Amino acid sequence: MTRYALLILPAANRVYARSAVDLTVAELEIFGRFALDGRIGELDTATVGGASYVTFAGDGLTERDVALLGNLSSGYALFEFVGELLRPVEWSRLDRYDDDLLTIQKYPGKTNEQFTKLLLNVTLLASAWAGELTSRRFRVLDPLCGRGTTLNQALMYGFDAAGVDRDQKDFEAYKAFLVTWLKQKRIKHRVLESGPVRREHKVVGRRLRLEMAPTREEHKAGRLQSLDVVNIDTTRSGEFFKPESVDLVVADAPYGVQHGSRTAEHGLMRDPLALLTEAAPVWARLLRPGGALGISWNTHVAAREDAAAALAAAGLTVVDDEPYRALRHRVDQSIMRDVLVARRPV
Structure with a gap:
């Protein structure tokens, strides 16, 4: 051997x-x-x-x-x-763009790029299409996308990306970065929507939708990737994305300091377990049968068993094989990060 x-x-x-x-x-x-x-x-x-x-x-x-x-x-x-x-050994990566798409942004609270890629990988490998990493165009949703590290990794893979975040400053910062980056790199793209979303004469959110391709040849042939980011609370994701429209949901949950979710019922929630309990059913409905959800969080503020129960209550099947239990690791003195992955039954 x-x-x-x-x-x-x-x-x-x-x-x-x-x-x-x-x-x-x-x-x-x-x-x-x-x-x-x-x-x-x-x-x-x-x-x-x-x-x-x-x-x-x-x-x-x-x-x-x-x-x-x-x-x-x-x-x-x-x-x-x-x-x-x-x-x-000769090997190749899926990477379709320059790596500064992932590395150039620097800001407090940014998730490590290598961990972001790991979280996306292990979530995809729990789906019904584990062997199609290099051949299928997945659609990835990050329902807590911040300034887009997960979205950029999905784009790097050639996938379609969708994101939700309630922080308007993060939304505007990501929009400005990505559009500027695309122009500077001379990457063919088309902005389909950019700005406030109005319903019944009221602004209910902000949205950026665009199409892009890594080469002019692929753009001309119509092989386009899509990006769709909405500035709303994550519990309202179902208002902007259709049921069973994404293959993977990937999120780095609030650590209880810089991130949170605001709802009409509970106000600002910095407890990731409370957020997961309320949001997981919404995210689960967006998953196609056979799709998978992967989330990382700080175990000092929520036990693994409780997080798993919240995903199970949302109708998902937790993947608890041994290698998935070995993904826990220290981020700093106050954060012990773990990963939980669950499938939507076929």
């Missing part, structure tokens, strides 16, 4: 870097179990030439398998063991 060594991508965030190896092992096991028919095993770590690697055995990995693994959130390079030597 062939053995491989995965070199971990250096992380600018030193705290996340300390967790990266364990998270990569868990993510790799999830890839193997849900997309590669269990053909990955014997996961371990090794130091070769002073560098740390995650090692694994791959039973007859195909070109398609390697292409899937090219999208590991912390994967930097893949090698095959040849005796005691390492031979580079």
Whole structure:
């Protein structure tokens, strides 16, 4: 059986870097179990030439398998063991745009880009289309999108992206960034809607809708990606998006400090469990059968069992396989982040 060594991508965030190896092992096991028919095993770590690697055995990995693994959130390079030597393995990523789409924005509370990619990956791998990462155009909704890190990762993959956030400043900042970035990169795009949404002569929200393509050829051929972001409370997502219209719901929940959700009934909620209890049924209705929801949150303010119960009450089936339980990691002294993924039954 062939053995491989995965070199971990250096992380600018030193705290996340300390967790990266364990998270990569868990993510790799999830890839193997849900997309590669269990053909990955014997996961371990090794130091070769002073560098740390995650090692694994791959039973007859195909070109398609390697292409899937090219999208590991912390994967930097893949090698095959040849005796005691390492031979580079050619692999490719889905990335359709320059990486500054993800890295150029800097602001307090921004989710680490590598973790954002991991959360999107493990959610997709829990869906009914786990093996179609490189071939299907998924539609991804982030119902707590902030300034769009998850939306940008979805666009980077070639997916369609939708987002909701109640903070008008974040909405305006993301709109300004993305439209400016598209113009500066000379990426073909068309803004379909930008500004207030009025119903019965009242402003009920703000919306940005656009179409884009990474090349002029794809734009001309009509192979367009869509982006749709709405500045409303997340519990009103169903007013702007149709039921069963998204494949994946991916969210980094409020940590109880900078983010929250305002509703007429409860006012501002900084408790992620209260938010999840109220919003999860709304999000679940937007998922197509077979779709998956992935959420991360601070376990110091909500227990995993309680969060899982809220998703189950919304009609979703929690994915509690062992590798998903290994995604918990420390963000800082006050935040222990965990990941919970659930499917909508087919």
